[in-house]
Amino acid sequence: MPRPVKPAVFILIAAALALFGAVAGGYYFAMRPVVLHIAVGPANSDDLKVVQALTQAFTQNHSYVRLRPVPTEGAAESAQALADGKVDLAIVRGDLNVPKNAQAVATLRKNVVVLWVPAGAAQGSSKGSSKGSKGKKKADNITKISQLAGHKVGVIGRTPANVNLLKVILQQYGVDPEKVETIQFPVTEATDAIKNHKADVYLAAGPLNSKITSDAVAASTKNGEAPTFLAIDSADAIAQNHSEYESTDIPAGAFGGAPDRPEDEVKTISFNHHIVARKGLSDTTVAAFTHQLFAARQQLLADFPLAAKIETPDTDKDAAIPVHPGAAAFVDGEEKSFLDRYSDYIWWGLMALSATGSVGAWFAGYLKKNERNNNTSLRERLLDMITIARKSDATEELDKLQAEADDILRSTLACFEEGAIEHGTLTAFNIALEQFHNAVADRKLILMSLPQNLQRAGAQLRATGS
Template structure:
């Protein structure tokens, strides 16, 4: 081979090695990219989720419960955090939920809800309590005072004092009146703030009173006690149409007020009283992911006792009934936990894992094909080298001198060096190297045989043979 041919082959070999190096770097880059994407996806799935929860007004029972919930979540949860959004009231909180500015909101069940609002948990149940005063007995009278109003039907033409300024309480009173056969327009109502209990009790224009709250509500108990001091013993008004109300308005439930719940001696009430209840709910939009809603629900009931130790009202937090039609569906995430149908991690993401395995398998196959494609020149070169060595075998057997044999051996040594580099780089396989070894072994045998033949034909060998023959003849 000429020096120019040697230089050309060296340049081609260097170029092929650079291409193999670039291919390896490309494969490494793709591998790092896949690893980074998998790590990012894992972080995204396992990262703590912060949910914005709207609640109001400040200082209300709901606000206190959610504040304690947020603190407890922050200290005990690695899954869910709560970011408190304080509003002027439940209406505003639900408005933020509907506008997408909050992930959760606390609202009363009979308020106007966003179209896609769903229930996650019940914060508490509020019971409607209606009572009329008996009026204080005169000292000279021996007769026990009789309440002016004995039943809901007797409220027509009278005024009712409603505790709580929310329009929902007044709306609930009108629902109760209508269902009980009373023209709501013939009953006047006056609303008082929860800090105006004494003013309500002393108002002589009021003939009955209404409170809406939990059965252990201090506000309701204080209001009853205040009216007793000012107006005499209470007569609790049963809502006989409670079941009809619950059927017509699914967001209300038919309930009973147990005896002595507001006072033990004397008993207020002295017997059970039919009424209706309405729940304060933690609501979420339907779009909130099932996984996130389930995580929040599990965490809430896991730490409920810890929250109740800070705010007793948290003891009223309960699970919604997934089988009862309340007009507000239970969010699928909460329902899955309640019904025990929550999917496991593999159930949720198993398809993605299989897809990832298929993708990796495809990438591996593509990488192998690319490697095979980029190494095609090396394989062709290896085949060419084998053919070259085979052709040299014939030349070796007809070589006339050691110099010719040495030149061919040097050429084969260069081929061996390049072939081993290709093998080390993965350009050729072990089977191809084995085939190359067979050809090389054939060349070496031919080389040894030819050198032996050439040495046998040298003049020194001929003279030695002649001397031996002469010595034999003399003997």
């Protein structure tokens, strides 16, 4: 009959399975996709479209980081969602209050400020502008920002941030914002507002290739006459006083048309829309997200040109928004590989595996201690049987010793198969067993050569002596 499996074997198998399960589980948790919630808005905005395109690209590429958009009413609400810890990422506007727990990951797009006076603005809505009489301000005479007092400025877009932006510009030129009437138009109504002369001057803020701005400028052209663009000559001073703004230029012909709109380069200010991460978000996760972001940017260029505006963040220590360490690692080429990130865990895992093996071997040896001790006793018994066999006077006794030796052999071989004894111990046992067989064979030959009465007498003598 087959021998039952020893408990030690089950214990070693269970330990090996447990260790394998721990390694497999660790690898699964290390490599499973990470879902990041990103706040973005408003609905139907270019920002939301970019994020949705990135979300689809990450899913199709089976990327490590996945995105889940959280729609908001605008950049201010997105920033608040990040500040409240409700999301991991957010699209924020650089000239608004950036949450203290926000760290830059990428620049989504650069926005330029465009101020212009539509052609034929003498028909505008400001007081007296339609009359053109002496002492009255005519909108078509506006060529400088310092002349905006007493006029109406139409701000394209509903966000209050653009109105605040206008106030910053007016204050730089010494114009009291209270003396400038401001009216906001939804982007969908901007063209009609310009055609109906709802304001004397218009302000738009967005990327240079923004269709919203281009359409509004086109609507401001009349009878082949291009609108008048107002230069922000003090852009450097504004950037010096407000770190969220930068001085930049609008290239000639940026908005197309004939004649070029504008005809010459125009100085202005710009600000950025940023992708920011919650401070404390894993460096590894942010580095992976940044890597995926710029890889997907190249992938989306053909179908989604807005992705071309995504740029790396400012990694300078004095940046307006501090860069996230994970994004900085990507920009600086210090992004960690899988082995870099988990080398410590792998090393400790190997150490644990080695230690587990050592402990398992010791424990298995400890469990077989009784078997080894028992086998040692049997070997000693076999050696004693050699002495008994050499003095035996009866073949029946020798047969019993032979049967006992067979049992000892069976037990010893079982111990060897189970690892309780080593090969050297088995060799020594074989030598003792061979000596026993030789002793039995020799004694039987001697007994067979003696008369039967002498054998019986010897057996009786031993019995009496015992």
